[in-house]
Amino acid sequence: xxxxxxxxxxxxxxxxxxxxxxxxxxxxxxxxxxxxxxxxxxxxxxxxxxxxxxxxxxxxxxxxxxxxxxxxxxxxxxxxxxxxxxxxxxxxxxxxxxxxxxxxxxxxxxxxxxxxxxxxxxxxxxxxxxxxxxxxxxxxxxxxxxxxxxxxxxxxxxxxxxxxxxxxxxxxxxxxxxxxxxxxxxxxxxxxxxxxxxxxxxxxxxx
Amino acid sequence: xxxxxxxxxxxxxxxxxxxxxxxxxxxxxxxxxxxxxxxxxxxxxxxxxxxxxxxxxxxxxxxxxxxxxxxxxxxxxxxxxxxxxxxxxxxxxxxxxxxxxxxxxxxxxxxxxxxxxxxxxxxxxxxxxxxxxxxxxxxxxxxxxxxxxxxxxxxxxxxxxxxxxxxxxxxxxxxxxxxxxxxxxxxxxxxxxxxxxxxxxxxxxxxxxxxxxxxxxxxxxxxxxxxxxxxxxxxxxxxxxxxxxxxxxxxxxxxxxxxxxxxxxxxxxxxxxxxxxxxxxxxxxxxxxxxxxxxxxxxxxxxxxxxxxxxxxxxxxxxxxxxxxxxxxxxxxxxxxxxxxxxxxxxxxxxxxxxxxxxxxxxxxxxxxxxxxxxxxxxx
Numbered sequence: 001x002x003x004x005x006x007x008x009x010x011x012x013x014x015x016x017x018x019x020x021x022x023x024x025x026x027x028x029x030x031x032x033x034x035x036x037x038x039x040x041x042x043x044x045x046x047x048x049x050x051x052x053x054x055x056x057x058x059x060x061x062x063x064x065x066x067x068x069x070x071x072x073x074x075x076x077x078x079x080x081x082x083x084x085x086x087x088x089x090x091x092x093x094x095x096x097x098x099x100x101x102x103x104x105x106x107x108x109x110x111x112x113x114x115x116x117x118x119x120x121x122x123x124x125x126x127x128x129x130x131x132x133x134x135x136x137x138x139x140x141x142x143x144x145x146x147x148x149x150x151x152x153x154x155x156x157x158x159x160x161x162x163x164x165x166x167x168x169x170x171x172x173x174x175x176x177x178x179x180x181x182x183x184x185x186x187x188x189x190x191x192x193x194x195x196x197x198x199x200x201x202x203x204x205x206x207x
Numbered sequence: 208x209x210x211x212x213x214x215x216x217x218x219x220x221x222x223x224x225x226x227x228x229x230x231x232x233x234x235x236x237x238x239x240x241x242x243x244x245x246x247x248x249x250x251x252x253x254x255x256x257x258x259x260x261x262x263x264x265x266x267x268x269x270x271x272x273x274x275x276x277x278x279x280x281x282x283x284x285x286x287x288x289x290x291x292x293x294x295x296x297x298x299x300x301x302x303x304x305x306x307x308x309x310x311x312x313x314x315x316x317x318x319x320x321x322x323x324x325x326x327x328x329x330x331x332x333x334x335x336x337x338x339x340x341x342x343x344x345x346x347x348x349x350x351x352x353x354x355x356x357x358x359x360x361x362x363x364x365x366x367x368x369x370x371x372x373x374x375x376x377x378x379x380x381x382x383x384x385x386x387x388x389x390x391x392x393x394x395x396x397x398x399x400x401x402x403x404x405x406x407x408x409x410x411x412x413x414x415x416x417x418x419x420x421x422x423x424x425x426x427x428x429x430x431x432x433x434x435x436x437x438x439x440x441x442x443x444x445x446x447x448x449x450x451x452x453x454x455x456x457x458x459x460x461x462x463x464x465x466x467x468x469x470x471x472x473x474x475x476x477x478x479x480x481x482x483x484x485x486x487x488x489x490x491x492x493x494x495x496x497x498x499x500x501x502x503x504x505x506x507x508x509x510x511x512x513x514x515x516x517x518x519x520x521x522x523x524x525x526x527x528x529x530x531x532x533x534x535x536x537x538x539x540x541x542x543x544x545x546x547x548x549x550x551x552x553x554x555x556x557x558x559x560x561x562x563x564x565x566x567x568x569x570x571x572x573x574x575x576x577x578x579x580x581x582x583x584x585x586x587x
Binding site: 039067068070094095096097098100102103114116120123125127145146147149150151158171172173174175182183187189 | 272431436449454517
């Protein structure tokens, strides 16, 4: 019988729906191995810096936690500039490491802007996050840190988030005339601006 | 023939003033831009009044690709960003995912990681030195640097089969055990390197042309470095003794004895000296790591399926070019929800305008070289 791969003497029983759990009591029930906690460890961040900030900003600074051991602040977008300015001028966070964003299409505040700061004197890193609704303006921190110029341009380029008072808000990595913002979740992985590709590259598709 | 009439004097003054300003395009196909960087220069005679960088020619959407790949699948992609220092990229990414997973990496894997990363730092600095000297007009160093760099690439090839985009590390540790002559080859390379560095110093450090072309060119002081987020050898050349390997040690760097080379003025010559000294320090680290290479497993407890719990982490390392950071957000699925790469080249290039203003056109070439950019990382 070369045709049948199953050369047992008994023919295979027809596939039947799985018996309910009670009926299969003789069979060892395979329980899932206990998984790690479903969330990253998150504990309140205590110290002079978070308490000073919370005292000053009150409700506008909604969280100050250690997420997986990393210092994280969550503020209102309206207070973000003030918080960053306070962190720079009063607490010595003189190096803006990164500005980026995360797109959460299902949340009411679709975007999350993330600033990563570092203090050379204290050797300390802090991350500040603020939610931003579609169409709202984010505060530009170019007045505080020159590095914000290109970083904010990249956020604008990739997410279409506009920064208020940015001196030169142009696209930086994508072509200037490109339609669409690639790092938004609804933007497909093979999506492209076909008109731009046709006009500038003289080909039908860049894929 | 139409008679030419002169414009009124006030317009004339204006146009004459304008005619002194020249907009000059440099790149993207220009040998000294190290890839496809385009710089639009605004000149007054030979003096640079301002620059505008046009980047993105190598943009491949790495961060978008990450969202559509599993954590393991994305690991080889990071090597394609800074392809001159692929090992460092891989280290940063693996460490960020390990942070999300909360996995310990065994000591042997950490030591091998340090050895390979330091070898890669030397390879990256050698490529920088060769091309930078070539840009300025010294042709010999590039041949010598590539000769020594070849030795590093041979070690990589023997270790994992690849020379440039190595994908040397895996999440949780290493894929491959070291080979029989690995330790010996690393030590031999350190011996060779220390000997050859003298040759480079003989060729360049006292060379009058080299000194004239680099001293006082492209100065960026410590305050400006911090303001522009400039890191790596550039900030150390400005006198800030800051290196993530010392400031926030990772991967067992606290166990090695090495110095942070610094300089004072923050000009192109100082950055050259800092990078030369960094190669010496890397050799020191490699020797110590090889001598104390622990035995044991090379991979931590990581399952076949990598599914970090929902959360986020920012992990950064001292790449050859500066602070390389990975900010990864996980939503508990197989794919990362968001991967943000904080590229040192991109941020350092942002200070180009500041460094070029007031300098001569010919120095722009030296300044681009001294920042040590890799366009694959700038554009991602």
